Amino acid sequence: MRNRKKGIAGKWSGESETTQLEESALALKIYNQRLLKVRIEGKDVWIKPDISFMNLGANELAVNSTSMGKHLKDAESLASYNAKGFIEFEQEVFDFLQKQSILPPSLMVTLQEIESMKGAPSLRQAKMDMQAIQNEKAKEIISLYASLDRLMEKYLSHPEKPDLKREIIRLKDKIEQHEKEVYNHYKDYLRLKSEVYIQKSSEIKNLFKKFRSQLKREIDQLPSDLAKVQQLQHINDLTLKFELAIDVFYRQKNKEVNSVLDFQVNYLEIHAMMSNCVEFFCKSAEDRTGRVDDKIQENKAFQAIFGRVPFGPEDQEYIDKFISPLIHQYSVSQNNTEKKFWRSRGADQPSTQSPFTCQN
Numbered sequence: 001m002r003n004r005k006k007g008i009a010g011k012w013s014g015e016s017e018t019t020q021l022e023e024s025a026l027a028l029k030i031y032n033q034r035l036l037k038v039r040i041e042g043k044d045v046w047i048k049p050d051i052s053f054m055n056l057g058a059n060e061l062a063v064n065s066t067s068m069g070k071h072l073k074d075a076e077s078l079a080s081y082n083a084k085g086f087i088e089f090e091q092e093v094f095d096f097l098q099k100q101s102i103l104p105p106s107l108m109v110t111l112q113e114i115e116s117m118k119g120a121p122s123l124r125q126a127k128m129d130m131q132a133i134q135n136e137k138a139k140e141i142i143s144l145y146a147s148l149d150r151l152m153e154k155y156l157s158h159p160e161k162p163d164l165k166r167e168i169i170r171l172k173d174k175i176e177q178h179e180k181e182v183y184n185h186y187k188d189y190l191r192l193k194s195e196v197y198i199q200k201s202s203e204i205k206n207l208f209k210k211f212r213s214q215l216k217r218e219i220d221q222l223p224s225d226l227a228k229v230q231q232l233q234h235i236n237d238l239t240l241k242f243e244l245a246i247d248v249f250y251r252q253k254n255k256e257v258n259s260v261l262d263f264q265v266n267y268l269e270i271h272a273m274m275s276n277c278v279e280f281f282c283k284s285a286e287d288r289t290g291r292v293d294d295k296i297q298e299n300k301a302f303q304a305i306f307g308r309v310p311f312g313p314e315d316q317e318y319i320d321k322f323i324s325p326l327i328h329q330y331s332v333s334q335n336n337t338e339k340k341f342w343r344s345r346g347a348d349q350p351s352t353q354s355p356f357t358c359q360n
Contacts, residue, residue, distance in 0.1 A: 021055050022077050026172075028053055030145045033138070052092070054085035054267070058260050058282065080183035083190040086249055087130075089267060093242050096274045102231050104218065110211045118203050120196045123189075130185040137178050144175045197250040208243045212236055237309045238273045241266045244311070265295045297327045 032051040037044055055078045094115045098108065117123060148171050155164045197204065219232050245266035253259040264280060271278035280292050301323045302310045310319060 018078065025053065025055070025077075025081055030149050032145075033142050034146060052085055052088040054082050054089070056082065056254060056264060058264070080180075080187060083186040084183060087186055087190060087193075089270075090246060092274070092276075093238075093270060097235065097239070100231075100235060102228060103235070104214075107211060107214050107218075110207055110214060114204060114207045114211065117193070117196050118200055118207075120200070122192060123196060126189045126192050130189045133182055133185050137182050141175060141178050141182075144171060144178070147171060148175065194250045197246070201247075205243070208239065211239060215239075234273065237303075238270060240309050240311045241270050241273070245270065261292055261295060264292055265299070268292070269296060269299065294324070294327050298323050301327065 028051050031049050033048065035046060035048050037046055039045070094111070097103070097111055103111075113119070148168065151164060151168050151171060155161070155168060158164060215232055215236050219229055219236075222228050222232075245263055248254055248259060248263045248266070254261075254263045268278055268280055282292075298319050299310055302315065302319055305323075310316060
């Protein structure tokens, strides 16, 4: 996830990974929040995509573990995407939980305390500022992306016209100027939230415990209502994963070797639990795509055995000792260190090496 055109070992040829990721982000943003007509089974259907994404490093350079001791920081554009993506992810989880009518008012109060981080006053104003600039710029940015889409369609039909290319570049620059204002507020808000979270982490963890304790009491009072018990258990499992995910991200544990994929795994699982369409794509390392899938399968195996989601070091130790080797043995990935490995069972390996291959 980093620009290696001028890498540690000299100049790299070809397009940088950062540029490719920025172009992928542009492709997603160009259709986001726009009313679009699509044809499904012969019928015209109007849709309005609600797209959120993040770009997170998962290789040696991302976690400062190279033999040369170098650690390349994320490009500024990726830091912007990740600040906005994380805040949107966090807000979507809180919105999902607050819509669960099965939860009693007492649980909603606890949930609101978690969301506000015990009512930190500095966060309220920062959030209002962020939302204000987002609302101010939203319509204009969507309109500019629609214009960019039309220009790109013209360019595909007439690539020989230099004025079209210049107009596309001019329009992209204009969009970037507007977006930069929005992204800066997201980054400021995330920076402030991280500071507050670390200061109040023990209080926030206690609130999560209180929430699940209240949830357990609700479950115990409904022994015969299996449907409601399953709903409440689902909410319990989701909040466990959510607590882990935000702790990893706020503390930047995803930049540590042993935790580099933990946030991605929880992000994917939580979105799936909210019935959202979610995808993971590793730009250049099929092995890491395989490792993410392995970790999800390990969590599901643990849940099938114990009837609950894994939470805490003891559960992870059990997974590492008993479940991971079995999942790993026949997976597309044969590397437990989260790094690219020359014998990994990825799509870039000859099919004669292994009957197990993956396509990305």
